[in-house]
Amino acid sequence: MITTVAIFIPLLGALLVALLPDERRIIQPVALGVAAVPLALVLYIYVAFGSNLDAPALSQSYTWIESLGIGYRVGLDGLGFGMFFLAAFLTLIAVIAAWDVQRNLKQYYAILFLAEVGMLGVFAAQDLILFYVFFELTLIPMYLLVGMWGDENRRPAAIKFFIYTFLGSTIMLGGFLTLGILAGTFALEELTGGGGLGRTAQILIAAPIIFGLAVKVPVVPLHSWLPDVYLSSPISTNVVLSGVLPKLGTIGILKIAIPLLPQGVEPYLPYIAAFGALNIIYGAFAAFMQTDLKALVAYSSIGTLGFILLGAASFNAMGLNGAVLQQVTHGLYSALLFILVGIIAARTGTRRIADMGGLALSMPWVGGLLALGALAAMGLPGLAVFVSEVMSLLGGFDAHPVQGTVAALGVILSAMYFLYMLARTIFGPLRRPEWQGLRDAGPAEMAAIVPPAALLLILGIFPALLVNIQRPAVELVLSVIGGG
């Protein structure tokens, strides 16, 4: 019940916001309050049920279409909990970071909350069709957010995003339907282990599902929608877009493809791992020579997501835990970096890396946290990304040594382009004298950037806070793989 409430509170919030007068000083506090509710509920769940996510208070199950075995089934598990938390958390951050939304703020928030319903729902869905419904429920709000509040290229970018990911999810739905109809149910719990399907059937069904999810992640070379969309969207949309949306794809792989079709996914594992490594290397090289700061961060995101694939393809405890954790850590750092890029672009009026320099002199907090985000992204210990990357690498290398080695080399590449970026943006002499007086992050901006940074640090030092939550779920998956 708590879960359902947490999922649908933002829907009420959207209505509430839509009814208010369109004035920032009224809308924003209300939106903050709305966004805080799911987060508070998630924290309550963490404290009260942390070790026992199976508790009946958290799950709900109603039959919807009995003859097909489709139902409204939600519940939290270790695989989705981290992202459930992150979706609530980043929405709150996005609400704070909406300072660059100049017009129609209340529509913006209403649509953002609609997207939140979808995001929370995906991570809590325990039914294939429900998963798909929530999956698509995020698409249209995202399309609107980018298409209405983005920069001058927003329209083509939004359309590209929509068509591309819709194509992917349609193909995925084909896989879901085949699986559900053959097995006679769409409940994840009953389908776990293949729902009685044979190996060949599983292999055939796994292909469209993995492909559809790969578009969402995105896996190179299916990523070409990503740069356009990331570049066009407003900051606070970026936060959600990069922090949560790719995880719809990865959670699908972790929560659906692997446990439901263990034998079907197995033959693809070396390729998934290889594509993970490709993502890492390709993303790094593509980021390396970007002239646009935001594009660099966007491509780095592609790279970091590769570790999730690598870990997921490992089929061992270390790798899977790493992959599940990496979803959260990637979201934290990319949200942080995108907000900072937005602040810098707003202050300096440019996003060209070559035009910047010395920004840490006038904006120590912005510069410092940009450095922190970049260091986190390149997997520096003490920050959470390191933990998940190393776990993914250990697991991935265990299963696929060649792909693991290639991925490990990505460590060098990510250091190269991020340091290059830091050196040319925040370090060095001040590029223009008038930047001497640039304002450092104000209270609102600090409220948006400090929490993700703090979480990166806390999770980096105490990864067990999340690992212990997800561990039982991963062990369950492992038992399916082993037994399947």
Next chain:
Amino acid sequence: MTVAFVVLAALTLLAGLGVVLSRHVVHSALFMAASFLGVAGFFVMLNAPVLAGFQVLIYVGAVTVLVLFAIMFTQRPQARSFRLILQRQHVPGLLAALGLGVFLAYVLAIQDWGEVSPGQGPRAVEDFGALLLGAGEYPDVFALLFQLGAVILLIATIAAIVISRRRREEDEL
């Protein structure tokens, strides 16, 4: 009986052809009324006098009048040439319609309908009422459909008013 059938069939089909082929729209409308009357006659032969009544009242009466009104509102001087009343696709249209007719007639004729005997349908008004309200031994689905039909009529009435209402700016046209 056979004579009646032949006469009615001829009336219905020829009047139908008249609807399609007559050059003047008003003639079409009158042919249509004739065709409806033929169908009503068939209904009588088929032991459904009530329906025949409805047919006459609604089609021959109401619909025809409505159509005539529409013609009055929309008529402009008609082309005298027969070709101009037809689409350019009249040859494929004819082929398609012929194909459809042949196919339907063929299928319906060769089908084995099993044991048939006339006089099975509801004859009295009372039976019709029972049928439409789903009472007695009749299938109860009609109760729902009946209500839906009512709602559709209501909506259609409103819609017709809304659509055909003159708007102020249109008056200026």
Next chain:
Amino acid sequence: MIPLEAYLVVGALLFAIGTYGALVRRNAVVVFMCVELMLNSVNLTLVSFADYLPGAMGAGAGYAILIIAVAAAEVAVGLAIVLAVFRARRTVNVDEINLMKR
């Protein structure tokens, strides 16, 4: 006794005639009339089923009633549209009304 097939063939032919008219006439009002003919042919078929087939339980007659109702609604709305179009475009020729093409 007149065989069931005779009614059905008449219905089929009427339907074909209606189809032909609906496909080839330019005048929208006539097209409507032709659609009415098609509906009538269906009614005829249904009623003959109801009368001849014991298993039909009179359902054909029920459907016929419904079709009459729907046809009435359709005529009302359809002619209203024709009127509206005529007012806007000064024509009721179907082939001249192709604004959706571009």
Next chain:
Amino acid sequence: MSAGQQLLILAIPVLPALAFFVLALFGRLIGENAQYVAVFVNATAFIFSCFALFLVITDGPISFSVSWIDLGEGGSFSMGVLIDELAAVMIVVVTFVSLMINLYSGAFMEGDSRYAWYFAVLNLFTASMLGLVIAPNFIQLYVFWELVGLCSYLLIGHWFEKPAARDAAQKAFIVTRIGDAALLVGILIFWRATGTTSFAEISQAAQAGFIGGLLLTAALVLVFIGAVGKSAQFPLHVWLPDAMEGPTPVSALIHAATMVAAGVYLVARTYDIFVQSPAAMLIVAYIGGFTALMAATMALVKKDIKRIIAYSTVSQLGYMMMALGIGAYTAGFFHLYNHAFFKALLFLGAGSIIYAMTSYNIFDMGGLKRRMPITFWTMVIAGLSLAGIFPLAGFWSKDLIVAGAFEKHYYILFGMALVTVFLTAFYIFRAIFVAFLGEPRTEAARAAVDPPGVMTVPMVILAALSIGSGWIGTPVADLFGGFVTPSEFAAGVLAIEEHAFSYALAALSVAVGLAGIALAYAMYAPGREHVAESAYRRFRPVHAFLDRRWYIDDLYNATFVRGAMALGVAVREFDRRGLDGAVTGLGRAVSWTGERLRPLQTGGVQNYALFIVISVLALAAVVLGDALILAAGLLVLIILGSIAVGVRL
């Protein structure tokens, strides 16, 4: 051991870490008081370290750990403390040098705009280095290994307004990161083969045969590449000289005494594993020996005093690596220990000169002996120690290494080591003679004075240690050699046996060192500039070769840097043109097809209706299933379709 003692030992790395957070977050409030916080924390850590050393001496190694990530059967990582004799000495050295540097920095960094931040990072460095030293497993080691790299990056780039400092920091991080990646892959191999990251367990697993042969050698070489990166060994030595752009106390702490020694420490730490692969040991030895010689030659021609000392550091680290590689474990670590003091002192001396005047160029100095006597004498002591002159600290450990190479029959390495001894003595005294003797060459040099007491006190303390630190390892009373020893297992594998102290070899190495000093005097003493000048003319190509650092940096620039950039551009363009182009092209193809199909959509309602009827017929034909009807229906459909299209409205 009791919980109290554990807490005390944990405090050694945790205190500086806390100091980092306090100083980083509240730096602006604390301001100039940052140095007191730092000194206090470091002093406490030093005292605790001494206590730990005492505990190790009396009770043996300290070992405890807490779980960090626990995956049950899936494996688990712990964060722990392993202080054996090796680590105990190391933490004392680290905390001691760190304390000295914190003291010294208080004055040196005065007036810096990021004063508190400087101390914050310095403390983070100390904490990380201590965490590295006490690590009982590879994961913890890697965590802190990276963190010290980060601190090095931040400290080299402390004056990031200067493009040179910024670029040097970047270079340092990336080059060491290459080594780190190799180390990571090495760890991955160990994890895959043995399922553990603990040093002790890997060693046991290797002994039990879980990993061996080529794979073990490969893993060890990868781990060693990590050490090569951190310790600036060939071919990853290029970052260390550039790192001199950082504040000088930083160079003393990180790039002389502690962090760069981490590579050597890593090899020593994993010695039980290394000894199981003779091939890996040989690689370590030869890389070390070659680096020692190469860096020494590069130092010969440098004019920047910090760079001379930096190359000297690379060279000395090469010595240590060589010692470990040939099996002279104790000697190698003993040298690390001694080197920490005299090299830190050399850097502090250089720092004093910078403090007094702004140039690093020794040819801008001259005559500083009279103006900066404390600096001069401490520098001379450090130089003698570096050159390995009896009885200073450097002598004892260096002699052990040279003798070790000879006794273990590595004659090539022995020859390289001896040449290096000669070169070392030459270049360091070249710098001292040019900088301190003769007459001042610039106004700044004329006005130079010794720095304030807070800076000289650490120098004097370090000078004392540069003289005396080696005395605990003399052949008369070899306390050090009796304390820090290879494990019984390693000793057994290497067949280490006691060797008598060789007076002949000792005399030889001292003589070679003195010869180097003499040559330096002959060329660079006041009034003998013409000797150096003629030598320079005669060996101009050699000079250029050495001055350009053997063209190694140029080679890297031309290959790796350019290559990476070209690849980056290629990928970017592929992404933009190729991939995105392909997607756009797909879209274009669709709309082209649509445009071609568009005439079918005539816009005529009845046209559509016609198609509906035709489709119904076709479907009906299919349903009927009669082949003839099907064929006829399709034929009719095609004919009608084409007519209909032809009849476009």
